[in-house]
Amino acid sequence: MILHDLISLDILRVIWWVLLGVLLIGFALTDGFDMGVGALLPFVGKTDVERRVSINTIGPVWEGNQVWFILGGGAIFAAWPPLYAVSFSGFYLAMFAVLAALILRPVAFKYRSKRDDARWRNRWDWALFVGGAVPALIFGVAVGNVLQGVPFEFNNDLMALYPGNVFSKFIGLLNPFALLAGVVSLSMLLMHGAAWLTLKTEGPVQMRARAIGSVAGTVAFATYILAGIWLAFGIAGYHLATAVPANGPSNPLFSQVVHGGSWFAAYAARPWIAIAPILGLVGIALATLGLRSGREISTLLFSKLGIFGVISSVGLTMFPFILPSSLQPDASLTVWDSSSSQQTLFVMLVAALIFMPIILAYTAWVYKVLWGKVTVEDIERDNQTVY
Amino acid sequence: MDFGIVELSRLQFAMTALYHFLFVPLTLGLSIIVAIMETVFVMTNRPIWRQMTKFWATLFGINFVLGVATGLTMEFQFGMNWSYYSQYVGDIFGAPLAIEGLMAFFMEATFVGLMFFGWEKLSPVKHLVVTWLVAIGSNFSALWILIANGWMQNPVGAKFNPLTMRMELHSFYDVIFNPVAQAKFVHTVSAGYVTAAVFVLGVSAWYMLKGRHIELARRSIAVAASFGLAATLSVIVLGDESGYETGHNQKMKLAAIEAMWHTEEAPATFTLFGIPDQQARETKYAIRVPWLMGLIGTRSLTEKIPGIDELVKNSEARIRSGIVAYDDLMKIRAAKGDESPAVKADFEAHSTDLGYAFLLKRYVDDPRQATDAEIAKAANDTVPPVFPLFWSFRLMVGLGFAFLAVMIYFFIATNWRGMTYPRWALRLAVWVIPAPWIAAELGWFTAEFGRQPWTVDGILPTALSVSHLSVGDLLITLAGFVTFYSVLFVIEMGLMVKYIRKGPYLDVDITEQWQERHDRMLSGQDLPVTMPAE
Numbered sequence: 001m002i003l004h005d006l007i008s009l010d011i012l013r014v015i016w017w018v019l020l021g022v023l024l025i026g027f028a029l030t031d032g033f034d035m036g037v038g039a040l041l042p043f044v045g046k047t048d049v050e051r052r053v054s055i056n057t058i059g060p061v062w063e064g065n066q067v068w069f070i071l072g073g074g075a076i077f078a079a080w081p082p083l084y085a086v087s088f089s090g091f092y093l094a095m096f097a098v099l100a101a102l103i104l105r106p107v108a109f110k111y112r113s114k115r116d117d118a119r120w121r122n123r124w125d126w127a128l129f130v131g132g133a134v135p136a137l138i139f140g141v142a143v144g145n146v147l148q149g150v151p152f153e154f155n156n157d158l159m160a161l162y163p164g165n166v167f168s169k170f171i172g173l174l175n176p177f178a179l180l181a182g183v184v185s186l187s188m189l190l191m192h193g194a195a196w197l198t199l200k201t202e203g204p205v206q207m208r209a210r211a212i213g214s215v216a217g218t219v220a221f222a223t224y225i226l227a228g229i230w231l232a233f234g235i236a237g238y239h240l241a242t243a244v245p246a247n248g249p250s251n252p253l254f255s256q257v258v259h260g261g262s263w264f265a266a267y268a269a270r271p272w273i274a275i276a277p278i279l280g281l282v283g284i285a286l287a288t289l290g291l292r293s294g295r296e297i298s299t300l301l302f303s304k305l306g307i308f309g310v311i312s313s314v315g316l317t318m319f320p321f322i323l324p325s326s327l328q329p330d331a332s333l334t335v336w337d338s339s340s341s342q343q344t345l346f347v348m349l350v351a352a353l354i355f356m357p358i359i360l361a362y363t364a365w366v367y368k369v370l371w372g373k374v375t376v377e378d379i380e381r382d383n384q385t386v387y
Numbered sequence: 388m389d390f391g392i393v394e395l396s397r398l399q400f401a402m403t404a405l406y407h408f409l410f411v412p413l414t415l416g417l418s419i420i421v422a423i424m425e426t427v428f429v430m431t432n433r434p435i436w437r438q439m440t441k442f443w444a445t446l447f448g449i450n451f452v453l454g455v456a457t458g459l460t461m462e463f464q465f466g467m468n469w470s471y472y473s474q475y476v477g478d479i480f481g482a483p484l485a486i487e488g489l490m491a492f493f494m495e496a497t498f499v500g501l502m503f504f505g506w507e508k509l510s511p512v513k514h515l516v517v518t519w520l521v522a523i524g525s526n527f528s529a530l531w532i533l534i535a536n537g538w539m540q541n542p543v544g545a546k547f548n549p550l551t552m553r554m555e556l557h558s559f560y561d562v563i564f565n566p567v568a569q570a571k572f573v574h575t576v577s578a579g580y581v582t583a584a585v586f587v588l589g590v591s592a593w594y595m596l597k598g599r600h601i602e603l604a605r606r607s608i609a610v611a612a613s614f615g616l617a618a619t620l621s622v623i624v625l626g627d628e629s630g631y632e633t634g635h636n637q638k639m640k641l642a643a644i645e646a647m648w649h650t651e652e653a654p655a656t657f658t659l660f661g662i663p664d665q666q667a668r669e670t671k672y673a674i675r676v677p678w679l680m681g682l683i684g685t686r687s688l689t690e691k692i693p694g695i696d697e698l699v700k701n702s703e704a705r706i707r708s709g710i711v712a713y714d715d716l717m718k719i720r721a722a723k724g725d726e727s728p729a730v731k732a733d734f735e736a737h738s739t740d741l742g743y744a745f746l747l748k749r750y751v752d753d754p755r756q757a758t759d760a761e762i763a764k765a766a767n768d769t770v771p772p773v774f775p776l777f778w779s780f781r782l783m784v785g786l787g788f789a790f791l792a793v794m795i796y797f798f799i800a801t802n803w804r805g806m807t808y809p810r811w812a813l814r815l816a817v818w819v820i821p822a823p824w825i826a827a828e829l830g831w832f833t834a835e836f837g838r839q840p841w842t843v844d845g846i847l848p849t850a851l852s853v854s855h856l857s858v859g860d861l862l863i864t865l866a867g868f869v870t871f872y873s874v875l876f877v878i879e880m881g882l883m884v885k886y887i888r889k890g891p892y893l894d895v896d897i898t899e900q901w902q903e904r905h906d907r908m909l910s911g912q913d914l915p916v917t918m919p920a921e
Contacts, residue, residue, distance in 0.1 A: 059500065059504060060503070060505070061497075064493065064496045064497030064500060067493045067496045070462060071488035071489060071492075073462050073463065074485035074487065074488040075488075076481075077462075077465065077466065077484055077485065078481030079481070081474055081481055082474055084473050084481070085477065086470070086474075088463060088473075089466060089467050089468070089854035089856065092854070092864075095466075096867060099459060100871060102459055103456040106455055106456045107453065107875060111882060156720070158552045159470075159855065160855065161855045162855065162856075165859070166857055249548070249551045250551045251551050251552065254723075340481070340482075340556075343556045344478050344482055344556045347559045351485070351486050352489065355486075355490055356489070359489070366498070366500070369501060369505065369508050370508070382507070385503070385506070386504065
């Protein structure tokens with residue numbers, strides 16, 4: 001018996017599309033508050049010990065959180081190889097910037113408190129700020145570009161090509177809509193980081209986090225609506241011109257795609273997906289109110305709900321598109337033509353079903369062990385061993 | 388195809404991979420050594436072992452963080468710089484990388500935080516479990532990465548699909564139990580254990596020479612010598628296994644490493660020393676040992692090992708067969724899957740040589756148009772540069788035997804000479820610290836450079852695997868990596884030296900007092916306390 005024939009290719013593709021979303025959302029929910037805390041760091045802590053309080057709220061967990069990102073990259077490689085091949089090389093310099101920021105961050109966490117020198121520590125604080133703010137911004141900018149289509153094409157050997165010169169390509173990524181999407185993502189993660197600090201700290205750090213976080217939440221709410229209106233009326237969507245066999249070979253060039261009309265046609269075809277943006281807005285609004293009134297656990301949960309809604313709304317609006325091409329629309333990557341083979345998707349699904357529950361269980365245990373606020377006294381007492 | 392891009396992409400990959408592997412071996416080995424020390428602590432409850440655990444764990448942490456950070460680059464780089472590689476073999480290669488994240492890296496990274504910050508919050512046994520999980524996670528990481536790398540050396544369990552223009556998974560079982568991957572895995576982690584053992588030995592020897600932290604140093608040497616002796620034996624035995632597998636699956640690599648220009652009568656001689664000359668296809672000033680090569684490569688006295696001349700001829704035949712496959716592929720593609728059964732059958736018969744036709748893309752756009760001269764040139768390209776491989780391999784092996792001698796000496800001195808060490812031996816142990824890193828890097832160089840001109844042996848040439856970036860793109864990131872990595876290296880070394888000089892928490896008495904209070908705290912009689920500062 002051939003085991004992987006148990007689940008048909010089209011169903012495996014949809015499952016892996018959902019899992020891709022799960023991984024991206026898992027990353028945004030966990031590492032998202034790490035990035036938010038990093039970006040907030042210079043502003044919520046005025047003294048060294050206040051900053052150390054903020055850093056140590058995420059000190060023991062950021063490493064595990066970051067694995068969501070690494071796993072996301074690995075899963076894209078394994079389940080959607082053309083997406084991995086095109087997006088990582090197509091967004092080349094942007095990817096490099098994310099990479100540099102993400103390398104800077106672990107080093108800053110680990111090395112900051114290893115010297116008792118104000119200048120040394122201040123420098124690492126700004127490294128943490130960059131390591132948090134830059135990826136948060138770039139991820140949004142990337143999503144903004146994906147919605148507009150990315151300038152790549154395939155030759156007949158399915159080699160991805162991106163004509164144009166280095167800088168004009170990079171500057172091209174920084175168009176107004178993409179920057180707006182970047183603001184949505186940055187402000188959302190700032191809100192999320194503030195919600196985390198509200199739960200994990202007290203006193204002045206918590207007060208400042210709440211103040212900045214409620215502004216960020218308001219900005220996220222407003223810019224998300226603005227970006228939605230812009231997307232509905234100002235940005236041309238992508239649509240399959242002919243029906244594509246959901247079980248067909250993963251060759252993006254086999255389908256015909258038209259660039260035109262609105263992405264929002266998806267909401268007419270599948271009205272139920274409106275739940276995603278609604279959850280996004282409700283979550284952000286309640287988290288913002290929670291930051292103002294100082295509620296702790298519920299604020300973090302609402303913040304998570306908001307992020308879940310916002311990211312899902314992008315995926316659901318674009319379905320079945322994953323990465324449209326503005327240069328050669330037929331080359332656009334969709335769920336039906338850019339996955340791995342049936343066997344790979346099946347093997348990976350089995351691995352995910354075995355290990356995801358284990359991961360969630362031990363992650364939950366670690367958070368439980370670390371439950372409770374980080375205080376100035378904790379830092380002073382454990383001066384030698386904490387970050 | 389722009390050769391500047393291929394060369395720059397290779398340079399970048401080589402640099403970032405070799406840099407990454409400065410940190411990985413110590414992570415692999417030191418995680419286990421720390422876990423062993425903590426196990427002794429939990430079993431004996433003697434504070435000195437806790438002090439040792441915490442001290443070596445601090446150094447582990449400084450190293451670990453850069454291993455993780457530079458590992459990110461590795462995962463991104465396939466997509467960023469090797470886009471066609473990712474498209475062409477991602478169906479197989481991506482899976483072990485993703486499973487590495489699911490099974491190993493998640494565990495390692497989630498628990499490493501508790502390992503450092505959980506001393507106050509966990510009972511000793513729970514903390515010990517956490518430390519072991521970090522060690523096991525690190526080592527499982529290596530397993531999946533080497534399954535991925537092993538597949539590049541010996542691409543089993545996969546088949547080309549003309550409709551999707553890529554290799555697709557055929558048997559996941561074959562990919563996992565690839566004999567090359569398994570031999571490489573044990574060889575690589577053992578090399579990591581040797582690295583850590585030499586490191587612990589060297590640092591402890593330095594303390595002995597300075598007359599500092601003697602109690603810690605003596606016990607650490609005992610652990611390092613026993614662990615290191617076992618690891619060195621394993622690295623040598625599995626290195627031999629690796630060589631044997633290479634002899635089976637990558638005959639060209641083996642021939643290049645051994646500078647075997649011509650097929651010899653079995654059993655072949657082993658060239659101990661010599662200056663290989665690629666142009667003339669001969670080795671000058673060669674010192675040869677009869678029979679040895681035949682024994683290592685085939686484990687028999689009768690099986691021949693093919694020389695480079697013969698293998699180039701094989702390559703030429705496979706290129707011609709590959710051209711047939713390429714021609715069929717073009718027909719299948721034009722028919723979009725509705726090709727005649729005859730074409731399909733012909734393609735199946737030749738498809739394993741398709742990669743050899745791609746070697747011609749360096750000289751002609753359409754391999755079917757290649758002249759005999761171009762085919763001969765492409766066949767010649769399948770010989771990697773012999774001189775660097777010949778010597779990097781020999782240096783690596785020589786260092787391996789040197790570690791064995793050091794470990795045997797310290798093992799004997801620890802167990803039968805009352806743990807006293809003459810000063811010359813301690814000095815030697817300090818000086819030898821950088822050597823395992825050199826050996827490890829030489830080993831990777833041999834494995835990866837020896838696979839050229841392929842990224843996936845026999846399947847996909849390196850020159851075809853790159854992303855279609857511009858030279859400008861690559862120069863920017865290359866300059867970025869060089870600057871960034873150099874700064875990080877200086878900072879890392881600075882902190883490492885600082886913390887080694889500083890040593891562990893000074894006084895065992897204080898650790899004992901701390902231990903008592905900690906026990907009371909855990910039984911709920913006292914408030915949390917922390918390790919006293921130096």
